[in-house]
Amino acid sequence: MFFKPKDLSLRAGVPYVLELVNTGKIEHEFTAAEFFRSSSIRKIRSGSSEVRVPFFTEIKVLPGKTVRVFAIPVIPGSFQLLCRIPGHREAGMEGTITVQGTATGLPAPVLKSMKAGPWLQNGSELVDAAVPTWAAKAKTVKIEAGEGGGGMYFKPKQLVLRVGKPYVIQLVNVGSILHEYTSDKFFPTVAFFKGQDAAGEYKTPLLKEAEVLAHKQLDLYLIPTKTGTFKIVCKLPGHEMAGMVGTIKVNP
Ligand SMILES: [Cu+2]
Numbered sequence: 001m002f003f004k005p006k007d008l009s010l011r012a013g014v015p016y017v018l019e020l021v022n023t024g025k026i027e028h029e030f031t032a033a034e035f036f037r038s039s040s041i042r043k044i045r046s047g048s049s050e051v052r053v054p055f056f057t058e059i060k061v062l063p064g065k066t067v068r069v070f071a072i073p074v075i076p077g078s079f080q081l082l083c084r085i086p087g088h089r090e091a092g093m094e095g096t097i098t099v100q101g102t103a104t105g106l107p108a109p110v111l112k113s114m115k116a117g118p119w120l121q122n123g124s125e126l127v128d129a130a131v132p133t134w135a136a137k138a139k140t141v142k143i144e145a146g147e148g149g150g151g152m153y154f155k156p157k158q159l160v161l162r163v164g165k166p167y168v169i170q171l172v173n174v175g176s177i178l179h180e181y182t183s184d185k186f187f188p189t190v191a192f193f194k195g196q197d198a199a200g201e202y203k204t205p206l207l208k209e210a211e212v213l214a215h216k217q218l219d220l221y222l223i224p225t226k227t228g229t230f231k232i233v234c235k236l237p238g239h240e241m242a243g244m245v246g247t248i249k250v251n252p
Pocket of ligand 1: 145152178179180234235236244
């Protein structure tokens with residue numbers, strides 16, 4: 001198994017679109033947490049969605065699919081790239097990403113420790129503890145986005161969750177245009193496991209914004225940890241005014 005090229009060379013301060021193309025017949029991961037943290041990451045884009053985060057820790061790409069990472073390397077160095085699926089690294093799936101040039105001041109990378117960022121402090125521990133029983137215990141819920149009746153909507157308008165329970169929140173765009181799901185207050189309070197769509201899986205400690213293309217779906221795997229009522233909104237111009245606003249209520 002391989003990465004090709006095995007050693008990727010980039011320059012600090014230059015914006016890149018890294019195309020992660022899985023030309024194989026099985027799923028593969030692109031794990032490069034140190035590289036991602038020392039870059040300014042804008043988002044990933046797949047055929048289904050766009051996911052904005054401060055940085056990714058791991059990106060899985062399904063066979064035959066492509067995921068694009070929009071990133072600016074900021075800090076020079078040599079960073080490890082590997083596939084963490086059991087046996088793949090041993091079979092050859094490892095490489096390096098070398099960033100040349102001089103460190104640029106802006107945009108700022110996220111090099112802080114996982115404990116120091118604006119994300120949930122014990123999020124990764126909660127996720128690790130829940131993963132073995134996730135499939136059996138997680139509840140699947142759905143928020144549809146769409147247009148109709150002269151406006152735009154989220155359905156249901158209020159999603160009710162319970163604190164501490166694992167959820168798969170299906171963001172389903174039943175409309176004919178792009179919509180986005182943003183909840184600046186809710187996302188930082190959840191233990192975020194991953195986003196998943198038809199092209200792959202995206203791991204990050206903090207989701208900032210999820211865009212779903214027309215007739216597509218993105219699933220968010222997460223555990224709410226804080227009670228409260230949080231606003232969820234589509235920030236695309238005019239969409240909130242047209243009705244794309246709702247709430248996520250987290251009960252004890
Ligand atoms: Cu919208």
